[in-house]
Amino acid sequence: MTVLVYCDRCGEPAAEGDHSACATARVLEPPRFCPDCRRRMKVQVVPAGWTATCVEHGVRHS
Numbered sequence: 786m787t788v789l790v791y792c793d794r795c796g797e798p799a800a801e802g803d804h805s806a807c808a809t810a811r812v813l814e815p816p817r818f819c820p821d822c823r824r825r826m827k828v829q830v831v832p833a834g835w836t837a838t839c840v841e842h843g844v845r846h847s
């Protein structure tokens with residue numbers, strides 16, 4: 786099980802505040818921030834969905 790340290794949409798700590806709106810938006814949108822280190826990821830939309838690249842943690846896929 787993966788525990789997200791930071792919200793991958795707003796970049797705030799995942800354990801603080803209400804991220805239900807983020808979760809709703811993330812159904813339609815790619816992530817913006819790395820959930821491990823909060824760096825802003827390089828996001829590319831591809832036909833199959835998206836890829837998001839963190840310089841520290843590598844590529845994530847939809």
Ligand SMILES: [Zn+2]
Pocket residue numbers: 792793794795796797803804807
């Ligand atoms: Zn959030």
Ligand SMILES: [Zn+2]
Pocket residue numbers: 819820821822823824839840841842843
């Ligand atoms: Zn990262």
